[in-house]
Amino acid sequence: MDGLGDLFTDDVNARGKMMTNGGNMNMRLLMIEDNKSVSEMMNMFFTKEEWQVSFAYDGNEALDMFKAAPDSWDIITLDLNLPGMDGMQVAQEIRKISKTVPMIMLTARDSESDQVLGLEIGADDYVTKPFSPMTLIARIKALHRRAELGEASNETDNDNAETDFDVVTDHFKLSTKTREAYLAGKPIEGLTPKEFDLLHTLAKKPKQVFSREQLLELVWDYQYYGDERTVDAHIKKLRQKIEKVGPQIIQTVWGVGYKFDDSDVTAQ
DSSP states (O other): TTGGGOOOOOGGGGGOOOOOTTTTHHHHHEOOOOOHHHHHHHHHOOOOTTEEEEOOHHHHHHHHHHHOOTSSSSSSESSSSSSSSSSHHHHHHHHHHHHOOOOOEEEEETOOOHHHHHHHOOOOOOEEEBOHHHHHHHHHHHHHHHHHHHHHHHHTTTTSSSSSSEEEEEEEEETTTTTTTETTTTTTTOOOOOHHHHHHHHHHHHTOOOOHHHHHHHOOOOOOOOOHHHHHHHHHHHHHTTTSSSSEEEEEEETEEEEEEEETTOOO
């Protein structure tokens, strides 16, 4: 595995220190990565975590594997620079099949446009190359925890005929049980799990301003690992879906962050 310095940050070279807290989380992971040096090195970390991992080395193979068993994966990591079918196309095709499977992109450090586009297509996060294996492990764990919390919320009181709304204002209401949100009586449709969690976090404290760092910690469960563009890209997509049913309720507070404010919404 020569040339690893171009793929990983320095901590990977400390082979004696690469041990992680294994066996603390069940995981079924699909890693889509054409560079076998990367997949072989990461597999050492995944094995220590006792995760079940499958590898795909080009876009077409990855899509075939996912289509054959779309419910088999808890997390997908996806390199954007793939032979056969590039990572953007793979991400789009995966999102046509599953709106909910968590997906982390692996991309070059200087390709900001790719990072933003990938998040807009439906990836939940990205990690730039060269990267720390421990950072990728931490991102995977955080994303998996959030996904499990979302599933648990969905399963709670599913028998209830009536929807209990966790957030209710004059013009907006949201239920974490049914994962539904309404603005001026109209459903906000097509929200991804992360978009819903982001909306819930903002809406449950109307007019409170959240910094990007706070949102990374609250919604993505990241503290020092996140990138602010992750938040911005999800806010952009969330706003587009809100605007289909009513006026904008996610406001930018320049130089600070974002807030929920539906005071300008008129009843319909």
